[in-house]
Amino acid sequence: MSGLWGLMTEEVRRPEQPAATLWERFDPQVLAALGSLELKARYLVEGFLTGLHRSPFHGFSVEFSEYREYYPGDDLRHLDWRVYARCDRLYVKQYTQETNVRFYLLCDASGSMAYRGRRAWESKLEVAKLLAAAFTWILLRQNDAAGMLTLHGLEDRPELVRPSQRPSQLGEILRRLARLEAAKDVRLATLLDYAGRLFHRRSIVLVFTDLLEDCAELEPAWKKLRFQGHECLVFQILDADEIEFPFDHPAVFEDLETGQRRRVRPAAVRDRYRERFERFMQEHRRLLEGLEIPLCLVRTDQSPWQTLGEFLSWRRRWL
Amino acid sequence: MNVAFYYPWIWWAALAVGVPIWLHLVRRREADLVLFSALRFLDDQPVARARPLWPRDLPLLLVRVLAVLLLVAAFAWPYLPQSQPPPEVVQSVVYVLDRTLSHQAQDGWQASLGQLVRAVDSLPAHAQAGIVLVDTVPRVLLDLDESPREARSRLENLKPGFGRGSYAAALTLAAAMLQKAIGEQHRIVLFVDNQANQWQEDAQTIPFLKNVSIESAVRPTPPVLPNVALFGPRAERLRTAQGSHVLCTAQLYRLGDVPQASVEWRVDGKLLKQEQVAFTGDTSLTLLSAEFDLPEDRWLTGEVVVTASPDALAADNRLFWALPPQRPGRVEAWVQSPYLLAALSPDVWENQWQITVGQVDQVASDTTVIRPHVMVAELGQLRSQQLRERLAEHISAGGGAVLFVDSVSGPAGLVLHQLGVASVTEVQPPPDHSRIGYRYASHPLVQWLSSGEWGDISTIRVQRYFDMDVPEASPLVFLEAGGAVLWEIVRTGRVFLMAMPVEATSWPRHPSWLGLLDGCMKLARPEETRLVEARPGEAVRWHLGEPAEERPLMLYGPDGRAGQVAAEGSSVMFTAPDEPGVYTLRHEASSDVVGMVVVNPVPSESQLQYVDAEKARAIYQQWVVTGPDERSPDRSRRLEGEASILSQRWWWGLLVTATVLLCVETVWLVLRSRP
Numbered sequence: 006m007s008g009l010w011g012l013m014t015e016e017v018r019r020p021e022q023p024a025a026t027l028w029e030r031f032d033p034q035v036l037a038a039l040g041s042l043e044l045k046a047r048y049l050v051e052g053f054l055t056g057l058h059r060s061p062f063h064g065f066s067v068e069f070s071e072y073r074e075y076y077p078g079d080d081l082r083h084l085d086w087r088v089y090a091r092c093d094r095l096y097v098k099q100y101t102q103e104t105n106v107r108f109y110l111l112c113d114a115s116g117s118m119a120y121r122g123r124r125a126w127e128s129k130l131e132v133a134k135l136l137a138a139a140f141t142w143i144l145l146r147q148n149d150a151a152g153m154l155t156l157h158g159l160e161d162r163p164e165l166v167r168p169s170q171r172p173s174q175l176g177e178i179l180r181r182l183a184r185l186e187a188a189k190d191v192r193l194a195t196l197l198d199y200a201g202r203l204f205h206r207r208s209i210v211l212v213f214t215d216l217l218e219d220c221a222e223l224e225p226a227w228k229k230l231r232f233q234g235h236e237c238l239v240f241q242i243l244d245a246d247e248i249e250f251p252f253d254h255p256a257v258f259e260d261l262e263t264g265q266r267r268r269v270r271p272a273a274v275r276d277r278y279r280e281r282f283e284r285f286m287q288e289h290r291r292l293l294e295g296l297e298i299p300l301c302l303v304r305t306d307q308s309p310w311q312t313l314g315e316f317l318s319w320r321r322r323w324l
Numbered sequence: 325m326n327v328a329f330y331y332p333w334i335w336w337a338a339l340a341v342g343v344p345i346w347l348h349l350v351r352r353r354e355a356d357l358v359l360f361s362a363l364r365f366l367d368d369q370p371v372a373r374a375r376p377l378w379p380r381d382l383p384l385l386l387v388r389v390l391a392v393l394l395l396v397a398a399f400a401w402p403y404l405p406q407s408q409p410p411p412e413v414v415q416s417v418v419y420v421l422d423r424t425l426s427h428q429a430q431d432g433w434q435a436s437l438g439q440l441v442r443a444v445d446s447l448p449a450h451a452q453a454g455i456v457l458v459d460t461v462p463r464v465l466l467d468l469d470e471s472p473r474e475a476r477s478r479l480e481n482l483k484p485g486f487g488r489g490s491y492a493a494a495l496t497l498a499a500a501m502l503q504k505a506i507g508e509q510h511r512i513v514l515f516v517d518n519q520a521n522q523w524q525e526d527a528q529t530i531p532f533l534k535n536v537s538i539e540s541a542v543r544p545t546p547p548v549l550p551n552v553a554l555f556g557p558r559a560e561r562l563r564t565a566q567g568s569h570v571l572c573t574a575q576l577y578r579l580g581d582v583p584q585a586s587v588e589w590r591v592d593g594k595l596l597k598q599e600q601v602a603f604t605g606d607t608s609l610t611l612l613s614a615e616f617d618l619p620e621d622r623w624l625t626g627e628v629v630v631t632a633s634p635d636a637l638a639a640d641n642r643l644f645w646a647l648p649p650q651r652p653g654r655v656e657a658w659v660q661s662p663y664l665l666a667a668l669s670p671d672v673w674e675n676q677w678q679i680t681v682g683q684v685d686q687v688a689s690d691t692t693v694i695r696p697h698v699m700v701a702e703l704g705q706l707r708s709q710q711l712r713e714r715l716a717e718h719i720s721a722g723g724g725a726v727l728f729v730d731s732v733s734g735p736a737g738l739v740l741h742q743l744g745v746a747s748v749t750e751v752q753p754p755p756d757h758s759r760i761g762y763r764y765a766s767h768p769l770v771q772w773l774s775s776g777e778w779g780d781i782s783t784i785r786v787q788r789y790f791d792m793d794v795p796e797a798s799p800l801v802f803l804e805a806g807g808a809v810l811w812e813i814v815r816t817g818r819v820f821l822m823a824m825p826v827e828a829t830s831w832p833r834h835p836s837w838l839g840l841l842d843g844c845m846k847l848a849r850p851e852e853t854r855l856v857e858a859r860p861g862e863a864v865r866w867h868l869g870e871p872a873e874e875r876p877l878m879l880y881g882p883d884g885r886a887g888q889v890a891a892e893g894s895s896v897m898f899t900a901p902d903e904p905g906v907y908t909l910r911h912e913a914s915s916d917v918v919g920m921v922v923v924n925p926v927p928s929e930s931q932l933q934y935v936d937a938e939k940a941r942a943i944y945q946q947w948v949v950t951g952p953d954e955r956s957p958d959r960s961r962r963l964e965g966e967a968s969i970l971s972q973r974w975w976w977g978l979l980v981t982a983t984v985l986l987c988v989e990t991v992w993l994v995l996r997s998r999p
Contacts, residue, residue, distance in 0.1 A: 117361035129361075217362060247362045256356050257372040260363035266372040267363060274366060281365040 072096040107150045107168040109204060109235075110137045110178070111196055112185060113214035114156060116262035119187035122246035125305035129242045132305050133213035134182045136240060136312060140211060141178045143317075145170065153178050154203065156196045158188020163199040168208070189262050193218050197226030200235075207234040216241050220288040227296050237298040238316070241289075245306045250278045330401035337396045344388035348381060387989050394982035402975065416452040416468060416507030418498040419443065422516035423457045423485035425860075425929035429517065429549055429637040433484045436515040439541055443513065444475045454501050455479075458516065460487035460861030462494040468505050486639060486904055487860035488926040491516060492526035495947065499533050514540045518940050520933040531949040538944050545934045549636035550580030553930030554612075554628050554643035557922075561620065561650055561676070562777070562842075570618045571777070574628045574643055576610040577930055578603050585632035589614045591624060620650035620675055623917055625906045640930045644906045646920045648854045655679040655845060656696040658705045661825075663832035664728070667841055668700065677845065684708065697849045698724045700841075702826070703736035716742055719817040724848025726841070729790050730825040743813055743821070746793040753786065753805040760784045761804030767812070769820075769843045770800055778836035786831075789824035797821070820844040854919045858900035859926050865897050868918065875911040877918065882906075 075084060075095035088096045112133050121128035127135070137153070144151045152168030166178055193214050200210060210230060216223075216239070230237055245251070252271035259266045293300050303312045329335070360366075419440055427433045440455070447453055453472040455465040465482070466475050495512065502510045512533070516522075518540075556575040572589065582603060589597035597614045618624055624647040631641065655677050657668050668679050680696070684705050699718055706712050712735065719725055732740060732748045740748060760782050763770045773781055781801075791807045796815075799808030809829075811821040831837055858864050877889040877896055886907050889898040900923050901907060909919040935943075 120359070120361035215361065217364070244361070246360075252358065254356075256358045258358045258360045258363055258366060258369075261359055261361050263363070265363060266357075267366050267369040268372040269366055269369050274369065277368075278362075278365050282362065285365065 071099050073099055107152065107206065107208040108140070108144050109168065109200065109208050109210045110140065110151065110153045111200060111210060111212045111214075112137050112153070112155050112182065113191070113193045113196060113212070114158070114185050114187050115191045115193060115215075115218070116187055116189040117215055117217045118242070119261055120244055120247070122244040122305065124245050127305060128187075129215055129244060129305055130185070130187050132303060132309065133240070133242050134185060136242075136303065136309055137211070137213055138179055138182055139309070139313060140316065141175055143313075145172065145175050150174075151178065152208075153181060154196065154200055155181060155185055156191050156199065157185070158191050163196065163203070165203055187261075189264070192222075194222045194226055197223065197230065201226060201229035201233060204230075204233065204235060207236075209236045209238065212237060212239045213242060214239065215243055215247075216286070216289050217247075220285075220292055223289075224292055227292065227298065231296045231298070237296075239293060239298055239300045240303050240312065240316075241300055242303045242305065245304060248279075248282070248304070250275050250282075327402050330403060332400060334396060334400040337399070338393060340396070341389045341392050344385055344392065347388075348385045384989065384992060387985055387992070391982050391985035391989065394978050394985065398975065398978035398982060402978075414448060414450055414507060415509040415511060416454075416502060416505030417447065417511045417513060418454040418456055418468070418501055419513050419515060420456050420458060420491075420494050420498055421465070422489075422491075422514075423459050423482070424488050424517075424519075424522070425486045425639055425925050426519045426522075426637065426932060427517045428484050428639045429551070429932050430545070432517050432543075432545075435543060436517075436541075437479055437482070439543075440515050441476055441479055443541070444472050444479075447472055452505055452507050454498070456494050456498045456501070457482075457485075458489040458491060458494040459485055460489055460859060461863075462489060462497045464497065464501070468501055483902075484639070485860065486902055486923075486925050487862075488522075488929050490526055491522055491944075492529045492532075492947070495538075495944070496532060499536060502536060510536045512536055512538045514538065514542065514944075516540070516542060518542050518545065518934045518937065519929075519931070520935045521928050521931055523935055523940055523943050527943050527946075529947060531947050533944075533948045535950055536948060538941075538948065540937055540940060542937055542940070544937070547934055547936075548580050549932035549934075550582050550634045551577075551637050551640070551930055551932045552579075552582055552585050552630050552632040552635050553577040553637070553640035553925075553927070554630055555640075555924065555927040555930070557628065557643045557645040557924065559624070559626065559645045559647045560772075561647065562615075562839075570616050570624065570647060571613065572616070572626065572628070572645065573611060573613045573775075575927075576601060576612050576630060577927070578608055578610070578632075579930070579932060580634070580636075582632050582634065585630050587612055588629045588631075589616075589626065590629065591616060591618060591626040622649050623647070623920065625920070627906075636932055637930065640925045642904065643924055644904060644922050646855055646906050646922050648920070650675060652676055652678045653698060653845065653849050654694060654696040655698045655700055657681045658684060658699070658701040658711065659728070660684075660705055661702060661728070661730070661827065663826045663837075664700070664702070667832070667838060672838065676842075684711070695721070696723065698726060698845045700726045700728075700845070702728045702730045703739050704731040706739055707735050709735075712739055712742075715739065719815060719819060721816065722850050723817045724845070724850065725817065725819045726822070726844045726848055727819060728822045728824075728826055729792075730827075732790055740792075743819065744794055744796045746795060748793075749791045750788065751791045751805075751807055752788050753803055753807065757803065757805035758785045758787065759804050760786070760801055760809070762802035764798065764800045767798070767800050769812075769840075769847055772843050773836050773839060778839045779834065781834065781836050784829065784831045784834050784836075786824055786829045788828040792821075792823055794821075817850070818848045820848055855922065856919065857922045857924065860900060860902045860904060860923055862900045863897070864900055864921070865895055866919070867895050875914070877909055878912050879921065880908045880910055 072085065072088070073096065075097050079097050083097045083099075085096050085098050088094070112130075114130060118130040118133065119128055121131075125132075141151045141153075148170055150168035150170045151174055153164075153166040155164045157164065164181060166174075166181060193212075193216070197212075204210065227237070250271060252269075255268070255270045257266050258269050290300060301312060301315050303309065421436060421440055423433075427436065444453055444455075451472075452468045453466065453475065454468040454470075455475060455478075457463050457465050465478055466472070491514075498512050502512070554574050554576055556573075558571075558573045560571050562569055562571045576585065576587065578585070584600060584602045587599050587601055588595055589599075596616055599612075601610055601612070603610070612628065626645050626647075628643045628645075629641060635641070652675055655668070655673075657664070657679055659665060659668065659681065665681065668681060670679050673679055684707060695718070699715055701715065706715065715725065727739070727743075729736065729740070729748075732750070737748075763774060763781075765771065765774070786803055786809055789803070789807055789809050792811070794811055794813065797811045797813040799811055801810035802808050807823075809823050811823060813819040813821060826832055831840065856864060856866050877891055878885055879887040879889055879898055879901070881901060881903075882905060886901045887898055889896050889909065891897075896909070900921060904923045904925055907921040907923065908917055909921060910917060
């Protein structure tokens, strides 16, 4: 059985599926076949949650949410004995955790984000939009307030969606994300600068970018955000072509942001390219480490579920 | 070589070569361009030009450019102008040659043919000539753009025709040809025999010849030529008390002062009867008949030949007929009258009708598996509802019925109501008006009964009959008093309704009684067409009744294959041969006869009565209309240019080469796009 339905039903029947195979079961073709961003995000999140078998968003605190079947290992304190007395079946009470954390999603729409390599299942911008949508979904389900800041190429002013816990917030953010397109004159430094000016209360800022900008230009903006007390988490979205430079034949390369063209013989420059690329990224990593900003690498040729997992584990630690 | 172009402005389209050049300069380059996001790490590499200066894939570019140029050149219509201007075409002439049967009279065909050949030969050098034949369907023997030198050989190979055609139709075709003619003068020259009935049938045609002069090359003929001819052949198998035999009839036509004629009857090539016919007074039509005892189980073909002197037209002296083998028809009878029981005795109709007389009280158990062709019943016998339903189903399925009205009440009334009888009244005619007095003469049944073979049916008396009002029926036989006693109702099936009890008439004691029953049953029997009569050259569509087999059908004549037959479902279509005769429709390489086609001349062609030249001129001059010439001044030059361009082979070569180049380009791209 294949496809979304197969993915879900199979997992329900075999809850002890090893996590390693879960990543392999991500099907980019299914994702591409889904029309809207909302469906894609839902596929991503629900497929991921079904695979994990146990939802991490249900705690046992204050507000009752739902019943679920008892699994060996569950705390016996949460068993509902009344239901057991009536139905002769073991059910566990679940509660929804209440938080008041405010999240901002920053989606870099610079020209380089439009790149899509031969092995990628989507362009970098599309992956960024999908992850942003999936995170919004998750955050709103656990009563966190989600907002978004984006910068369109031809507009001077940034587009801000103020954080909110309302269910309608998801639709609002998805609509804005769907409209977002890569533009040559959009810079991440400008976006971060706007964020520093517009975010007043302490928040968690999730940044989706490829970080293909000079480190020196970004440094003041990162520092400003951190000094204002915001927690930042950077999802660096890169294509395999950018990391490995696997091109074979001599060709003319045109820059997506500047339009500059260079005649390149890839075999001759591959090693030098990788070395310069690694050095460039090393600078960013060093800067972000110094500011205690976690960096999560997302490859467009790999499953985004891994990213979701890393984010959730980080979120748990942070809480 | 000095090449000129008919449409030189089309060379502007040659600018289209810019498209492939642009493609090779820009688009092909784009294919090798990589849009990349991390060019900052390659900033030490040499800068590339935004646009290349030299196109790539030069061979492919050349193929494309050449294809475009050849296409443009072809549509610019190049031609080789002659050093001297083409001679002006003075006149365009269309000769109309009458190829109908009547034109053979007194060797008129050969005379006109020779005259026409001489006329074409004597045409001036710069004249166009065409020839149209007056045939069953008018046709072009020589088109205007063909060389007049072709005319002689075609005319020499032309055989005389046996069909009949319309002068007006042939002139219409000639006028259509002249519409495209390039001559300054348009002429039509008639080589026709001026047969009176041929001119008269088109005399009321509205004018349709514009700016055309018509001349007639008709040699003078007397107003009437003596002629004998045969037409209207009919052959039928008859059943009388003495047995079965074949009755052949034909009409002998005499025109002019012909004292006598000799008639021969041949069947399957054997002479069976010879007789002399003496014409008296003004008799112009004589009914010939002959009876032969011939086998019933095979096809019969025959001919009637007449010889007489003087006779201007010998080609209409033979008449052909054919008769399919007798297939016994199945009859189911529900009768009680002794007259009917005797008449429907199986002994009487041996090999002709297989008659089953049903018992009314055994209807339930009598389940006839094979459906009868005809049901014969006295209405009073249809007491069982099952029997009435069977009759209704039989008629609605296309079967025939012969019904005798012996009662109008009860079950008989129901049947009459189903047959559409609106009202019925029983009538006793006065004794002095009780005989049969009037007949629907053109109905085949009445024609047959009135042929004299069966005696005088006006002696038959009727004591009592039922006066009926049947809106959808045709009355066939009436009493002197006026009431109809025999009706025909045609629905899906055909029904003959005898509106009198059998005991109340003297018909069963009349010699025509068996003939009446036979005729009614024959006409009521669903048609099984296996014989078609056609005119020479006529287009025939024939419904065979069953889907044609996969094997092709052919038409065979006495000299072998005579024509192609196109099959479409259960129908076949073909053109009847020109020459009269009996033709067989068979599957290729099979001896089984599917059907026969009898081709006989058209009777009106035998009426050798002529109009004089002045009267003919008065008729065809009515068809001519004059008016301003709408032709443009350079029309003739343009038409000539088009004709000469289209006839240049190398002009077509341009188109073919361009197409081949485009195909090469496509294959090239496909092969290159494969991994």
